[in-house]
Amino acid sequence: MGHSSASASIQLVSLIILLGILSLETIKFGFCSDDHNVRCIDIERKALLKLKQGLTDPFDRLSSWVGEDCCKWSGVGCNNITGRVNMLDLRNRYLDGLDGYGSIKHAFGGEINPSLLVLKDLDYLDLSMNYFEGVQLPSFIGSLEKLKYLNLSRAYFVGVIPPTLGNLSRLLYLDLSNFLFPNPIETDLQWLATLSSLKYLNLEGVDLTKATPYWLPTVNMLPSLVELHLPLCGLSILPLTLPSINFTSLLVLDLSDNDFKSTIPPWLFNLTELQMLDLAYNSLTGKLPDSLGYLKSLRYLILAANSLSGIIPECLGELSSLVSLDISYNTWEGTITEAHFSKLGGLREVSIANDPPNISLVFNISSDWIPPFKLRYLDIRSCQLGPKFPTWLRNQTELTTVVLNNARISDTIPDWFCQLDLQFDFLNVAHNQLSGRVPNSLRFSYDSSVDLTSNRFEGPLPLWSSNITWLYLRDNLFSGPIPHNIGQVMPNLTRLDISRNSLSGSIPLSIGN
Template sequence: MADINASIHFLLLIFLSSTFLHLETVKLGSCNGVLNASCTEIERKALVNFKQGLTDPSDRLSSWVGLDCCRWSGVVCSSRPPRVIKLKLRNQYARSPDPDNEATDDYGAAHAFGGEISHSLLDLKDLRYLDLSMNNFGGLKIPKFIGSFKRLRYLNLSGASFGGTIPPHLGNLSSLLYLDLNSYSLESVENDLHWLSGLSSLRHLNLGNIDFSKAAAYWHRAVNSLSSLLELRLPGCGLSSLPDLSLPFGNVTSLSVLDLSTNGFNSSIPLWLFNFSSLAYLDLNSNSLQGSVPEGFGFLISLDYIDLSFNILIGGHLPRNLGKLCNLRTLKLSFNSISGEITELIDGLSECVNSSSLESLDLGFNYKLDGFLPNSLGHLKNLKSLHLWGNSFVGSIPNTIGNLSSLQEFYISENQMNGIIPESVGQLSALVAADLSENPWVCVVTESHFSNLTSLIELSIKKSSPNITLVFDVNSKWIPPFKLSYLELQACHLGPKFPAWLRTQNQLKTVVLNNARISDSIPDWFWKLDLQLELLDFSNNQLSGKVPNSLKFTENAVVDLSSNRFHGPFPHFSFNLSSLYLRDNSFSGPIPRDFGKTMPRLSNFVVSWNSLNGTIPLSMAKITGLTNLVISNNQFSGEIPLIWNDKPDLYEVDMANNSLSGEIPSSMGTLNSLMFLILSGNKLSGEIPFSLQNCKDMDSFDLGDNRLSGNLPSWIGEMQSLLILRLRSNFFDGNIPSQVCSLSHLHILDLAHNYLSGSVPSCLGNLSGMATEISDYRYEGRLSVVVKGRELIYQSTLYLVNSIDLSDNNLLGKLPEIRNLSRLGTLNLSINHFTGNIPEDIGGLSQLETLDLSRNQLSGPIPPSMTSLTSLSHLNLSYNSLSGKIPTSNQFQTFNDPSIYRNNLALCGDPLPLKCPGDDKATTDSSRAGNEDHDDEFEMRWFYVSMGPGFVVGFWAVFGPLIINRSWRRAYFRFLDEMKDRVMVVITVNVARLQKKCKWERRQHGT
């Protein structure tokens, strides 16, 4: 875009110069005047008076002395006769006009003219050129007399902080060729664009960022009167509607540049754009244009720049007709909703006869644009910039990308590229910056991928997923062909050794090797590279050793060594740091006493989970820009120092789990931006300072596990943004203030283990934050919450926890009405003095997982509605006076631990041994049936056992006497006759019983 603007301006200047030369010859002198010439006395006095009306803080007009004003800085004269024809007083030190820069451009402001514009300039009768741009006239109105310069050809007042409305007198400048009023402080009134019709010679018009919303319906009519217009720039003018005429600029046929970006257009792309056959530059970005890209774009054969970014373009495939734009050099369609595949567009552009002229292609952040990158991408030989990030492309980078010998920028991050990175990428000798981040690559990167990247300066390959599937496999002796200044490798497998190829990278300013599986010590040669670092991030590895004090950093640098195994004393860093993250290591010893003096620019200081000790340095009061102070989980002792004044931006203070003592300083109430105050797990005493009521934007207020006392302050209810209130394990007494109920965003209320008394406010059910789903993710730090009977630590999912814990206090009365808290997950009211029944509507807490009502004086039955608590996994109702039968359906079938119901003497039913009334009869019938079964089983067993011996006895009883004498045979036969009678009796009895048993079993089974 900058190259195009420069080309257009160059052509325009040639045109203007030729026009001026046709009128008169201008010869420049040794300065800005001419040789052997001097301005008139009238002009000299006019310029002196003009200077006297200005403020000149940097003395830019110091040369305006002497008689020859043609030699003064910024003054240009004609030769014969010598007359002042140009005033070139642009502030060259200032940035381009931008609302985001105006407040921070201190250097430009120090050189800006101000004051007033003297009427004496009217004596410059031959003035052709007036440039006062990028100065600061503090809302001064544009002088009406400027409209009297009849011969003026060039007028530039952009970014000069003129205010008020545009004087219609400018319409008298009929010779004006160039007009630039681009400003964020000018405004328009209704019907004040008619003055444009008087600028009949105008070629260049820039009215950017002037509010023309009151003229939005007819602005195009005023422009249509400028038949000579070549360049029209109206960005950010509040033009809410595009004309739907077939050609609203019927007289403006030679327009080559059209910039209507950053307006409020809410329509489709108008078809009349295709009638500008000379249009070479089109910028419609940051509007609300809708629909798809029209096929008609293919007919704008002269177009070499298209910017339709930040609209709502939706539709199927990108139109193939765009491929007809073989002269197109820049195509920007980013931040839209274009869907479909990229194939047709790339194929179309690659079919140009003499190759496509495309140099910059930006299709970023369309999200629904998908498919594979086609091989035809390699045919766009002139491509220098390729921005494809933020889409849904899949597969691999085509091997033909190695043909793009001119490619300098390649951004393909935030896609679904799940293939490989081809080795042909290593042939892109012109490549300067490559970002392949946030893709699920499955490949190995070797030296071949970098073989010819001699121009590479920036390389970024990072992943948010810890699942590492991209491995760097390079030889330890490999020497890269590039010198990087920016290196970001996150969640890539570089380890276990520290990458030796960094030894040659002595121009690095950003080094990120985060989660790279490096389990090594950092070699001495790295510390001795003499780097001037802006960012050093070695977090989430297993790096060990001590950190030297030799590192150097640029202004506002960031250091992150978190989650490693570094040890030794607290490291000393240069005073330029803005952020220092050392959490989760083994650093020991105290923080240096002069820490605040050596790092006065620090904004983020996070050193939690180390072994640091001693007191918190009082010198931290010198760090006025501090925003984030996290020193939790160390061994700090002593009182909290008085370091809180002059810290208007401090939003997080986390000193949890140390050994701090004394009272909470009342000066912490000056922290108006405080959102997270976490002082839990210390030995703090005294009351909560009244001054903390000034911290009305608090999100998390955690003073748990201390020795604080006094009443809970009612002003806590004024913290309307509060999400977490945790005051457990202290010595607070008195009632729970009803103002707590006004905390509509609260989703964790923990007042357990105190001495609170009285009844629970009946309005507790109004905590709507526990009844509605949180629509946006909010960081709330790391918090210990008692859930399911045990203490759990939540961090990334803390925003999903909804809990009320009032256990171990002296609360009394009935249980609070909380049936509206439909998203409540934990309710613990144990160890209090609650009486009455468990509310029947407790079954409405559909997402309740933990319910503890133990050790109270509750009575009555367990409500049947509790069986609908299907998410309930932890229940404790012990030590109450509950009565009746324990429910047995749904979740209650899993609560088979008797301790859940212990010491409720009137409770009965499983899993308790006490049976409920009515259960005895069923038990007796069951026992009787069981005894009968037992008798029958015994008789049947005896029957089968006796069959064997009976057979043997019967056999020998028959055949044995035959072997003996006759008298014996006779005696035995008599005996057998008697035995026969007895056996028959036994058999008859057993058969009868067996038949009876079979009939009974059939009756029981209904057969």
């Protein structure tokens, strides 16, 4: 699952919530149609042409900006009655690879012309995923007083966030995530307090070090807030007390990748509407309190890569809405039983790991237990699952990722595991004492990985699907020659480690293919 999966989950929740925040009337996607005579206002058409002149457009994305009716231009939306421009969607929809960043060769650059101020009814502005390298975000954006939606994420402006954004009192949605290039400058946050209508706020990657002492009281002045994203903001203080909580409607809270060194504050468990809580990659300490059970609406809980310790409370099993759980890379101890999962019927992703080599968390689960969930993703590392292969996986017929790494399993891979007919993206049972022959019947999806490192598997090297790209069989008891056709059977291999076995013969030429 990892942090990237958590981010994807957050984005999914964000999309669902955004549809509720911004009605069609608010966004006004309705362009002027051909069945009436309303056209755009001429002064606004000229203002848009001035905006176009200031932009660099290497891919000619604004080629439709010709003719008299600007309401028909790409990215321009107008009121169907007045003909006034109310929406400008110039986001770069061409993505570069899988990282979600806009493709530079398709991106707008240049200057944002003040002619934008002529668009008096503009309530939706999206310049995200573009490349305004070396350009300061103009302070006059704060004069577009009817704006309800502003998205400048990954637009690569320079400088600081202009405090004039605090004038946008009607703003419902503000996304400034990763919008500064190349490195964000420490930014003040006082301007935020006046945006009392704000429902969605994303400042990911904005340097808020200067705002560390007062960021929480400022955010607490936003009573309508539904989503708050402040990852990678350089925050080091997570106050333990908050006299009164005003943002009680909060559904999504992402404070990951900061530098909090405190315990988890008690006030956080009063946010009973929360569906997503991400505190991963901080330095949080202490125990996970029983008050976690108050968060009955939680769907995604991500506490990975902190310094949390102690036992995992059984109240975790009361979070009946939970879909994804990631509490990996902490220093848990004690016992995990069926009670920790008793009501988690909707659970799809689980990641539980201790910081290796510490194995102080033991799974004490009955061999005949039938889980209430159907997992897609299971990642358990440096915990004691063994010595037997976990039989509670018998009914997990939807798994695509299985990681049972350093889990003290001294067994063979059972026949019933193969009979589940799973199709793996990732199979990792490394650093156990698994023995016997590896089943050849295992199935793998495209671009999959297998890690059987440091076990006691024996027999000939297994030949699986052509879909496998990474294969680690190091430090086992495999014997005999390397199959001469390994390169034909698994032609997509990019990483292969078969060292420290008892193999004989020569290296087949097919590996070079």
